[in-house]
Amino acid sequence: MKMRMKCKNVQLMKHMVTAFAIFLTAGVSVPLASAADGARPVLSVDDCAKCHDAAPKAIESNGGKHKTSVTCVDCHQGHPPDKTDIIPQCGMCHSGEKHFQLEGCLNCHKNPHTPLAITFADNLTDPCLTCHTEQIEQLKQNPSKHTELFCTFCHTKHGEIPDCTGCHTPHAPNMVQSDCLTCHKVHMPRQVAYPDDISSKHCAACHDTAYNLLIASPAKHKELACAYCHKSQHKMVPKCQDCHGVPHPDGMMQKFAACGDCHGIAHNINK
Ligand code: HEC
Ligand code: HEC
Ligand code: HEC
Ligand code: HEC
Ligand code: HEC
Ligand code: HEC
Ligand code: HEC
Ligand code: HEC
Ligand code: HEC
Ligand code: HEC
Ligand code: HEC
Ligand code: HEC
Structure with missing residues (x-):
């Protein structure tokens, strides 16, 4: 319990690791998975939360398939001080699809422990096209001023749909957001078409x-x-x-x- 609190401080953490290594070789009992042959113990998944707070909590609350399909040690193989380079590349497990050839996975998937909490940087279009193709075809085949905008100019968060009226004044005071789409399609806004019963x-x-x-x-x-x-x-x-x-x-x-x-x-x- 005491250990866990201290681990929040990186400086202290460094001392802890040294102390922890010494403890183990001296055979002092710490509540970690037991070692084979008196060597340093191999950490198990149950041990991680004893010292790390944020990652286990994040995975527990919003880990998605990184909670259900893999464990801490599938990704972090080894641990300092024995092994220092324990941050996995995404490509270790995700390859073969167009989407997985993007640069900078962590620019959008900010935290690998909450992989579906996605944030977009400004001015993106190309990365979206690894999954969405219909919209860019409409935009390109029907040139308009919307064609010149980045996808994220309108879609600032994944899955979020903006209101036209957030950027445009309606043609008349009695016109509301839902009316816009009876005449305009957003990815081809100049191709105005409407049903026979439009007011x-x-x-x-x-x-x-x-x-x-x-x-x-x-x-x-x-x-x-x-x-x-x-x-x-x-x-x-x-x-x-x-x-x-x-x-x-x-x-x-x-x-x-x-x-x-x-x-x-x-x-x-x-x-
Ligand atoms: C006894 C405490 C303790 C336990 C148990 C522990 N860690 Fe750590 N962990 C640390 C400390 C202290 C550091 C900082 C080490 C350093 O910076 O040299 C650290 C660092 C890390 C890092 C960061 C490495 C880096 O390159 O930045 C990862 C990832 C990590 N631990 C994962 C795990 C996983 C996964 C487990 C469970 C299998 C685990 N830890 C169990 C104390 C612990
Ligand atoms: C799907 C792979 C994956 C899983 C599963 C995973 N991690 Fe990580 N972890 C990473 C990556 C990638 C980073 C580096 C993140 C970065 O650079 O911002 C990281 C960073 C860390 C760090 C250092 C940075 C921080 O957030 O403090 C710790 C500690 C850590 N993980 C612990 C854990 C623990 C404990 C678990 C299990 C509860 C776990 N990780 C599960 C991939 C994973
Ligand atoms: C050790 C293997 C491993 C590593 C490393 C790894 N992942 Fe995964 N990831 C998986 C598995 C397995 C799944 C589930 C795949 C499935 O069911 O199709 C998954 C699923 C995901 C999902 C979907 C989550 C959901 O709940 O649907 C995202 C997003 C993701 N990974 C992003 C990343 C990113 C970004 C990285 C690098 C920071 C990364 N992964 C590193 C194994 C890994
Ligand atoms: C421009 C932002 C962005 C970048 C960069 C990005 N992703 Fe994604 N990723 C997404 C979005 C958006 C989704 C869809 C999430 C959903 O279905 O709700 C996604 C979904 C996923 C999924 C789950 C769906 C699937 O296709 O299996 C995985 C795995 C994944 N990304 C891995 C990666 C990896 C690995 C990288 C780097 C090579 C990466 N992503 C780079 C935005 C991004
Ligand atoms: C890895 C694949 C992937 C990437 C990359 C991706 N998306 Fe998506 N997107 C999806 C999936 C799957 C859905 C449908 C599931 C859902 O609603 O979350 C979706 C849903 C959406 C929706 C909502 C659709 C609706 O009917 O409500 C919008 C808007 C959207 N994406 C825009 C974008 C934009 C903009 C980008 C680039 C910045 C992007 N997506 C990147 C896979 C992706
Ligand atoms: C995030 C802001 C934003 C949203 C949301 C938005 N637009 Fe636009 N729209 C613009 C900008 C910027 C222009 C270019 C204005 C200019 O250059 O004068 C534009 C131009 C247009 C044009 C003129 C196209 C041309 O080539 O002359 C139409 C029509 C239009 N928008 C309709 C819509 C409709 C309908 C919606 C909702 C379905 C919508 N817009 C949503 C920002 C937005
Ligand atoms: C001018 C703002 C604007 C731009 C630019 C824009 N979208 Fe949209 N997008 C919207 C609006 C508004 C809707 C909702 C349309 C509706 O309900 O009919 C939408 C709907 C979507 C949907 C849901 C399915 C659909 O087609 O209705 C996806 C996916 C999507 N956009 C992706 C993209 C991608 C990818 C790009 C860039 C290539 C992009 N959008 C550019 C405003 C925009
Ligand atoms: C945002 C303003 C706007 C709205 C709303 C609008 N129009 Fe128009 N309409 C125009 C403009 C601008 C022209 C071109 C006028 C010109 O060329 O002198 C035009 C031209 C026309 C023409 C003449 C074509 C020709 O060859 O002379 C017809 C017919 C027409 N509109 C019918 C309609 C109908 C029917 C509706 C309702 C369903 C409608 N408009 C809604 C702006 C609008
Ligand atoms: C009755 C059909 C109709 C409805 C409903 C409608 N529009 Fe339009 N809109 C048009 C027509 C037609 C034009 C093109 C006039 C032209 O050719 O110059 C137009 C043009 C535009 C333009 C380009 C600049 C301008 O004012 O000429 C914008 C922006 C726009 N509409 C936004 C909207 C928004 C936002 C809504 C919902 C509040 C909406 N429209 C509802 C028919 C409609
Ligand atoms: C020389 C003048 C003239 C021309 C040209 C003309 N009309 Fe007429 N039209 C009339 C007159 C006068 C009546 C009224 C007859 C009556 O009340 O019996 C009429 C009646 C009608 C009616 C029926 C009104 C009713 O109450 O039943 C229609 C429909 C009509 N015209 C359509 C047309 C069309 C379409 C054209 C072009 C192809 C056309 N007209 C050309 C003079 C003309
Ligand atoms: C889209 C179909 C349509 C078009 C196009 C159309 N009309 Fe009509 N018109 C009607 C209908 C429907 C009536 C009403 C018939 C009724 O109630 O008996 C009508 C009625 C009339 C009448 C009788 C008027 C009255 O009050 O009794 C005349 C005359 C007429 N139209 C002439 C024309 C002329 C001339 C044109 C071209 C400039 C034209 N129409 C275009 C559908 C149309
Ligand atoms: C009975 C059929 C009919 C109805 C209803 C009708 N129009 Fe027309 N409109 C026409 C015809 C036919 C023309 C071509 C000029 C002519 O012969 O009168 C025309 C021409 C136009 C024009 C271009 C010339 C001009 O007068 O500016 C516009 C714009 C227009 N209509 C808009 C409208 C609008 C808006 C409405 C509804 C308020 C409407 N029309 C209702 C048949 C109709």
């Missing part, structure tokens, strides 16, 4: 002229949503004939170039 109010945020004209019009078009006519894709413009076919006799139509010559515009039909 015309969202279009009005930028097209108030069209909106105001339509709702003031007496014709039946005003019952229709913008997206009923401008289907699916932004800037799609329908032809009258797509919905109405050719409603008048050929003779009549031949004299006029366009439906609009008599009916005006779609947003304000003359009957």
Whole structure:
């Protein structure tokens, strides 16, 4: 108990190791795994926590598979002063996958005793691509200003999804975060597409002229949503004939170039 407390101090720890070696050779009983043939004892996993506090606690609380699939001594083979170089390379056990060829495992997996507590440095994209490929394809095939950003500009913690509204002001005051994704896909934000039932109010945020004209019009078009006519894709413009076919006799139509010559515009039909 006393020993464990002192071990928190590195200077003291160094003395302890010397003392501990002497103790053992002198055959003084310390509560460690017993030695074969009176030689220095081989440390077992149960011994580690007698002197080390942080590592066993970290593994116990958040060790993941480093708790369940390996032990302290699978990684730390030997111990000072007999063996000084006892910090394992990750590659000793993890190899063969693209992800395991990255440099600086501990930059993200800060503590090997809590391997899934991951932190990202700033300005990362390439390391993410060892596992995620779909997003970079969308970003590259549909160039936008998002393509120029690092993945970690938006995803500062692993698995965390940011709100658009954290960085952008909505087009209208009545627009909220969940509306953004009805028109935009984040990894291809300029490819605006939307469902047929999207509220015309969202279009009005930028097209108030069209909106105001339509709702003031007496014709039946005003019952229709913008997206009923401008289907699916932004800037799609329908032809009258797509919905109405050719409603008048050929003779009549031949004299006029366009439906609009008599009916005006779609947003304000003359009957
Ligand atoms: C009797 C106390 C004691 C026990 C038991 C003990 N250690 Fe240590 N350990 C120390 C001390 C003291 C140091 C510091 C040694 C030094 O810096 O020279 C140390 C250092 C280490 C280091 C760091 C080495 C480095 O290069 O920085 C590791 C890793 C380690 N111990 C792992 C273990 C493991 C795993 C066990 C159980 C198998 C264990 N220790 C059991 C006292 C102990
Ligand atoms: C999956 C491999 C692995 C396992 C399992 C593991 N360690 Fe470590 N340990 C490491 C690595 C790698 C480092 C070096 C970390 C660094 O450089 O930041 C380390 C560092 C240490 C250190 C020195 C730094 C510190 O955190 O104080 C001690 C002591 C230590 N381990 C003890 C233990 C003990 C005790 C256990 C079992 C409860 C254990 N380790 C289990 C890989 C492991
Ligand atoms: C002595 C072997 C050994 C060493 C050294 C080792 N690991 Fe592991 N690690 C394992 C094993 C075994 C698993 C479980 C693999 C599995 O089930 O697929 C594992 C799992 C992991 C996991 C997933 C954990 C989970 O709970 O899913 C991460 C992350 C990881 N290791 C990172 C590292 C890093 C980073 C290093 C170097 C600091 C390292 N490992 C060193 C043996 C090791
Ligand atoms: C840029 C940050 C980053 C770096 C650098 C990094 N990792 Fe990872 N690693 C991750 C993330 C993120 C995960 C996914 C964790 C999850 O599934 O929740 C992961 C998962 C893992 C896993 C478990 C899943 C699997 O594929 O088996 C292991 C093992 C692992 N890393 C080992 C390593 C090793 C070894 C290195 C160095 C060669 C390394 N990592 C470098 C971020 C990183
Ligand atoms: C070792 C493989 C690995 C690496 C490297 C990795 N990830 Fe992941 N990532 C995963 C896995 C597996 C999941 C799904 C499991 C989960 O939700 O934790 C995931 C989930 C995610 C999610 C959440 C997905 C959702 O549906 O909520 C985001 C966002 C993400 N990763 C971004 C990144 C970014 C950004 C990087 C680079 C800085 C990165 N990942 C590096 C394996 C990895
Ligand atoms: C972490 C901040 C951040 C988040 C979160 C974010 N963006 Fe952006 N976005 C930017 C930056 C920075 C630009 C470039 C601005 C500039 O250069 O004027 C940008 C540009 C855009 C552009 C214009 C693209 C171009 O090429 O002109 C659209 C559209 C856009 N974002 C939509 C979204 C949507 C929708 C979401 C949520 C799904 C979102 N953004 C989330 C930071 C962010
Ligand atoms: C402009 C900010 C931004 C950038 C840059 C960005 N993401 Fe995302 N990412 C998001 C948002 C927001 C979501 C949630 C999208 C949704 O819910 O539809 C997301 C979702 C994800 C997901 C979950 C699955 C999916 O596709 O919806 C993964 C994985 C992911 N991003 C990885 C990445 C990777 C890897 C990069 C870099 C190549 C990256 N992201 C770049 C903002 C961004
Ligand atoms: C009704 C569909 C729709 C909704 C909902 C929508 N957007 Fe847009 N957004 C657009 C269109 C269309 C453009 C492109 C205009 C152009 O071509 O210049 C655009 C452009 C942008 C731009 C580029 C700069 C600008 O203002 O022109 C950003 C940033 C953006 N949207 C963010 C958002 C955010 C954040 C939300 C959610 C609060 C959102 N959008 C909701 C359709 C929508
Ligand atoms: C963020 C603002 C924004 C939003 C929201 C928005 N638009 Fe647009 N829209 C624009 C801009 C900018 C243009 C290009 C205007 C120009 O070229 O003069 C445009 C052009 C158009 C055009 C004309 C294409 C052409 O060939 O002249 C149509 C049709 C259109 N939008 C329909 C819609 C519909 C329907 C919605 C709702 C689902 C919508 N817009 C939402 C900004 C927006
Ligand atoms: C996406 C389909 C669609 C498009 C495109 C479309 N309309 Fe219509 N239109 C309708 C529907 C639906 C009605 C209502 C029919 C009803 O209630 O009987 C209608 C009604 C009308 C009416 C009768 C108005 C009334 O109030 O009784 C006229 C005239 C008309 N459309 C002309 C046009 C012209 C001209 C164009 C092109 C500039 C056009 N439409 C484009 C679907 C469309
Ligand atoms: C009945 C179908 C229909 C409806 C409903 C409709 N439009 Fe249109 N819109 C058209 C047609 C057809 C054109 C091409 C010009 C024309 O012939 O009137 C057009 C043209 C446009 C244009 C480009 C020219 C201009 O007037 O600026 C914009 C922008 C536009 N519509 C936006 C909207 C918005 C926003 C709504 C909803 C408030 C809407 N439209 C509702 C059929 C419709
Ligand atoms: C020469 C002028 C003229 C032209 C050109 C014209 N229309 Fe008409 N249209 C009319 C008149 C007048 C009526 C009203 C007839 C009635 O009430 O019986 C009408 C009626 C309609 C109606 C039916 C309204 C209802 O209440 O049933 C539709 C739909 C329509 N037109 C669509 C079109 C389309 C689509 C075009 C272009 C292909 C077009 N029109 C070209 C003059 C025209």
